[in-house]
Amino acid sequence: EDKVVQSPLSLVVHEGDTVTLNCSYEVTNFRSLLWYKQEKKAPTFLFMLTSSGIEKKSGRLSSILDKKELSSILNITATQTGDSAIYLCAVSQVTSGTYKYIFGTGTRLKVLA
């Protein structure tokens, strides 16, 4: 059965800390790994990773994929209270031309002032 597992499930840090969120997967017909931030209802896109070992970076956020280890990490440096959210990892698979996204359990991050 295809699955995506994230750890930790929740995390509480103070402003300025650096956090690392983990995502591991066992998914057939892997196409890409995606990270989303969910603050209220709709997840917003952060990164899409398809190649192993290439870091994607956007401001204080960065992410890298390890296809050998079937995992990815999302790093957030110098955290701010606005980073408080649920971070979702998703893996896309393509079967017979049909896309499907499998979401992980999410990591709930709370940043304290």
Next chain:
Amino acid sequence: SAVISQKPSRDICQRGTSLTIQCQVDSQVTMMFWYRQQPGQSLTLIATANQGSEATYESGFVIDKFPISRPNLTFSTLTVSNMSPEDSSIYLCSVPSGGRAFFGQGTRLTVV
């Protein structure tokens, strides 16, 4: 990219009633996904809606409970039928574009 307008944003419904959620996309798309996110849980795929054919439901979800319409390539509806408190969730529509999944604003449903 794709811009998706989803409504209603939230609703409080009596048990035994039905609610229809609408999603309008700003471009033509072949596939549209419907997800449920129960409190404290991740996104679970309910079904994939394809224009011109019946929706494909995931294990644990049935058409009688979650009927879906897809009359054209820019619009879809999901109905939550005969609701119970266990149906209280966030419901999200989503479309793939450029490898990414884009989401509507979500519908927060509370069943009392």
